[in-house]
Amino acid sequence: MVLTDLHKGETAVVVRLAVEHEALKQRLLHLGVKEGKMVRVKAAMPFGGPVMVEVDGQAIGLRRKEASSIEVK
Amino acid sequence: MSYVALFGNPNTGKTSLFNCLTGSYEYVGNWSGVTVEKKVGVLRQHGVPVVDLPGIYSLQPLSRDEGVATDFLLTEPCSAIVNIVDASQLQRNLHLTVQLLEFGRPLIIALNMVDVAEKRGIKIDAVKLSRHLGVPVVPVIARTGKGAKELERAILSAKDGHHSRMFIDYGVEVERAIRRIAEQLPDDVPGDKRWMALQFLEGNERLAAYLRDHFDLSPLLAIRKETEQALGCQAAKHIYETRDRWISETIAAAAIEFKPKPLTLTEKVDAVVTNRYVGLPIFLALMYIVFMLTFNWLGTPLADQLDTFFSGPLTDWLSRLLDWAGASPFIEALVLDGIVAGVGGVLVFVPQIFILFFFISLLEDSGYMARVAMVMDRLMEAIGLNGKAFIPMIIGFGCNVPGVMAARTIEQPKERLLTMLLLPFMSCSARLPVYALFAGTFFIHEQALVVFSLYVLGIVVALGLAKLFSSTVFKNESSLFVIELPPYRVPQALTLWRSTWEKGKGFVRKAGTFIFGGSVAIWLLTYVGPHGVGVPMDDSLLAAIGGLIAPLLAPLGFGAWQAGAALITGFLAKEVVVSTMNIIYHVREANGLEQMIAAHFTPLSALSFMVFVLLYTPCLATVATIRKETGSWKWTLLSIGIALTVAYMISFLVYQVGMMFHFQ
Secondary structure (H helix, E strand, C coil): CEHHHCCCCCEEEEEEECCCCHHHHHHHHHCCCCCCCEEEEEEECCCCCCEEEEECCEEEEECHHHHCCEEEC | CCEEEEEECCCCCHHHHHHHHHCCCCCCCCCCCCCCCCEEEEECCCCEEEEECCCCCCCCCCCHHHHHHHHHHHHCCEEEEEEEEEHHHHHHHHHHHHHHHHHCCCEEEEEECHHHHHHCCEEECHHHHHHHHCCCEEECECCCCECHHHHHHHHHHHCCCCCCCCCCCCCHHHHHHHHHHHHHCCCCCCCCHHHHHHHHHCCCHHHHHHHHCCCCCHHHHHHHHHHHHHHCCCHHHHHHHHHHHHHHHHHHHHEEEECCCCCHHHHHHHHHHCCCCCHHHHHHHHHHHHHHHHHHHCHHHHHHHHHHHHHHHHHHHHHHHHHHCCCCHHHHHHHHHHHHHHHHHHHCCHHHHHHHHHHHHHHHHHCHHHHHHHHHHHHHHHCCCCHHHHHHHHHHHHCHHHHHHHHHHCCCHHHHHHHHHHHHHCCCHHHHHHHHHHHHHHCCCCHHHHHHHHHHHHHHHHHHHHHHHHCCCCCCCCCCCEEEECCCCCCCHHHHHHHHHHHHHHHHHHHHCHHHHHHHHHHHHHHEECCEECCCHHHCHHHHHHHHHHHHHHHHCCCCHHHHHHHHHCCCCCCHHHHHHHHHCCCCCCCHHHHHHHHHCCHHHHHHHHHHHHHCCCCHHHHHHHHHHHCCHHHHHHHHHHHHHHHHHHHHHHHHHHHHCCCC
């Protein structure tokens, strides 16, 4: 399952960060999105826009494409 | 000169703390990337220089502003580092702390936002944390200045002293690599050799570029490669994970309470403003309310009163004063028709500009700014930019110069360049006097709507061109977007006022310097003609200059020399367009200018003129900033060229289509 499969308000654990873009992956790591972390989907923008997730009480906005390369369970 | 440097994650309150420590009023806000360059101040009463740096998550920069912080460590001496740590986000904040500790300079931790952390169910024992990290930890609340005195004492006693003996064991392979790299490094490198070796292993590009200038990197690259083979993964990943474990242990040892719970206010507000369906409409509605307040409900009545005062009592009073002092007619004309008309004509718009700045400050300070970037990202993605580019654009509504600077936070070079080139289409506050004058004359009842449409036109043109460029010149360049959404906070009255005043001050100051000087020069140009002095206006030098481009402007509906002259002088600063018109149509009674303008323009040509002023060229200060930030005259000239062409085309369309349908 990937992050974008979650519905609004659902929580899951990050299994793998399969983000291709190296800089983006670094940024996500530094924001606390990493393996073993609980993430919660807070909102999704319409027309395939970004999703808003929460990790450690920190809200982050990222694009659907990148969110879909974050594997969760 | 050796600095005390302020380091920390983005949006942890570095600049607030800097302002407390140095008594400065640098620009603060509640989103990541407010500070994009280093700012220097002096520690009050002690004469110690302090430098504020852009926020970073780690010493490996991903964007231009982050590079500023890493470059500082590599090239400038520092006597101590103050690391501002957000107590509510300890885990990720301490990643930077560890890297700074490894750098090996005296370090003091300012533990900020302890109040926010407590609301989130996190309570940290500063003494235990201090013992674990081996450095002083001072709890502060940077927004209110609480703890600043204690921090100052800690800085003074730690400065130039010992550094922490904190040591993380990265495992056999990495430790061996560190030793081998350290052996190769020359003795005069900045920072600890262990630090440098670790940063190199992590793949710090800035550092690699710095080392490359001094010697051949291939042996070091070979060591990194060997280490990565032995580890079976990237060295950066291994180092990150080792640090992460160490940090978790540190927090477990130093936390008194750790039962994170959500911030309810933020949750509630976000449920509405980032809602799938109403998020974007809410943003647009808020913007519209801001415009109504600025132009219809509040700003215009105030500006009218100021105008009545300037053209009535103030002019009379000055005129009597000049008579009493026995001033020559020349001086009297210069003061009343030049300076009062030129400078006063711009100053009357101070109420509108301050109201607009107040709302921009409110947007910046509340935490809503980052949400706007996210709400707008889908649209921005479609035109080849990202949501973050919307933040410089909003700032550009105040003034284009800080807007161009704010583009530094955009990670992708192409997106940053595009944002900078198109930023001048954002209608800055200097263009506002022009709209207020023309829309106030010709569109009295629809003023807010007309002005709102101009702002929207600026955005539409910028976005349209972005689409054009990203699907031609910048094809195949990837775009990315990730943004931190800070907790909301209720803005403090004092911060809001300061932030509004700091922005507005520039406008008032410009009126006293640039526009004052410009007004004198323009008046002189109207006074002197090719065939003598004191000539009728139509035979003046200004008329000759304006007349040069007037024929070109005729198809746009404003082919008189007066419009041409106002536009040329408007390159200095766009307010000067209004100053020039005030001087040209020199009228000393209230509302006189509006009558004169009504005689020279029609509603249609006024609309065309406003569109042209909106788009035609970035002002001198913006051009200089674009040149500095892009480092290229080619892009700068292109930005001017695009603006002139687009302005001409759209004004032409507005006027000619309007004529076709017999709008006058």
